[in-house]
Amino acid sequence: MLNRLGLIRNIPRSFVRCYTTEVKPNLKLLKELRKETEVSMSKAKEALVKNNNDYAKALAWLSADAQISGAKKAQKVAGRTAGEGLIATASVEVPVSNGFKSKSTIIELNCETDFVSRNEVFNNLASRIAATSLFMHDKPVANSNKFIKSIPIDVLLKEPLMPHPNEENLSNDFAKTVEETIVETIGKLGEKISLRRAAIVTEGASACYVHGGDATSGKIGGIAVLQPKKVALSELDETATATLSKTARQIARQVVGLNPSYLNATDIPEEERQSNTNPEEFEETHVLNNQKFLMNPNLTVAEYVAQASDGSEIVDFIRWEVGEGIEKKENDFANEVLSAARAN
Template sequence: MNSVKLYSQGSLLRTAWCRYYATAVKPDIKLLSKLRKETEVSMTKAKEALVKHNNDYEQALAWLAQDAQASGAKKAQKVAGRTAAEGLISIASVNVPSAAAGGFKSKSTIIELNCETDFVSRNDVFKHLASRIAATSLLLHEPSSVQKRPIENISVEDLLKAPLMPHPDQKDSADIGKSIEESIVEAIGKLGEKITLRRVAVVADGVSAGYVHGGDAVTGKMGGLAVLEPLKVTASELQASSGEALAKCARQVARQVVGFSPSYLHADDVPKDVLESQSDRDENLRSNVLNEMGYLLKPDQTVAEFVNQSAKDTGVEGAAVVDYVRWQVGEGIEKRENDFADEVARTVRGN
């Protein structure tokens, strides 16, 4: 009798399970593919989101965003004490119409986003995040009324609160609206490393462009900005064709800045005691002063001569380099030698 009862109960249990699996929500394949492409989550997590919300795509997307924030915040707290000395430099530039009819205006920016390892810096999630932060600083920045130079450092704390925007050279992203800080937290959850926005600078005036090396067109291990000013008119008074030509010239100067790492812009900027300590004053100027350097593609011309002649070739009565900046990932950050060994050990332990 007991065996009959047990058999009967077992049969009922199997029937219940069969009914459950027969009626349980199955993830829509097209929605699953779309969700994974948009969020870059795992297959398991995407399935869970769709099943939980009966294939309602918007609800699944919202749930994944909340889940990413929660897991990212937890991971961020865990990695807060680690050193983030790797990462990427990212640049963005855009040419926009000025108030003058047919006029020209350019804006450029440079940022440094840090992580713990070079491996993570080469991840697409990290690269896209860096380029979009650069774009956001470019699009949202308003020049200060008290800036003392064309290239202006801006507040990282303020920028972190801004909504993350797409890069002008990349397709629109669907997750516009999240703040930069929220996006960094999500990236920490996905990549498992400390990620920090270290510094940001934006060109507030002049004709500008940037260049990065050691990566792709908008991210790399070192980068720079260069700013030119026409001599007889303001930048906003330039015709669009002349402005575009000068912006290309500015990019070449930025490339020179990244490749040759000048210490000064003008000869007058070099401290007198530094010059007096050199056995060959002229050689020192050619090696350390941007405007005195031989231009990389025409060494018989100085950078100053190249810029001035390039402006004249476009119908502008000369131009000059008025500012530049060069950054390299991790410079000035004290890097512990055992950071990588610690990371491997943590990975093995599953921490």
């Protein structure tokens, strides 16, 4: 026993110290890491300690860790109902020959509770997905009179997540896809999050409007697409283009507020037309062009558009509401939390 103690005493102190001294996180790097990643203090410390205060390696470690924890959480919540969330929109002016044209998108991102839908992280994610969809393929649909077309969700999920056009500080980190960021967000917020649908305007002058949130996301969203009758869109001067865009936004507001089902009376299915005892009243309620314009009930929507934008017309519109068509289980999330608490 004494011989063993003697051997331990004879070990150089520098050799012992290298095995017992723990790396301490650099406070400046810790602050920067938390600001950039929004992770907890303990997780940021762990990342720096494990990577010997190498900031780049710590970031990579956090990203990999977030994917692992997010994937585990996503698997656990996969069977839950995500009927809450946000409708997010994005618009941008893109250059074309002889001028510019507007380009607009709309997406629905779902979560389980209204509480999470109001979370800043979730809101930012929805807005960035809408911005990402602006870069999707946008050729006109062949043999179709539709100016708005659906974006395949499986394709959008694989796209690099872009910053929103309205963001002041644009991020340069486009390494993560939409899907990877959703998985990470599930790990952060602890709820099922799913991208349900997305659509893009393929041509025409378009504008978005959302209600029940901020300027780009809310509970109800809509897009209106207008087209000049007399000239090509590219031939309009700057003033006429601005007027058309402003008019399109007013119509998008109308769409969100009065929820029309059809653009023109001729779009109403014959069976539905015959089942209504008062066709004129039905058309005034459900046909966008026949509705009374919200800002001036003396005009129909079609009359307002023609007057406001020198004979232009509405060629398409879309209106989405969060969770429409999703069968929600009452108290689904609350019951699961209660069950988990009882199990512990």
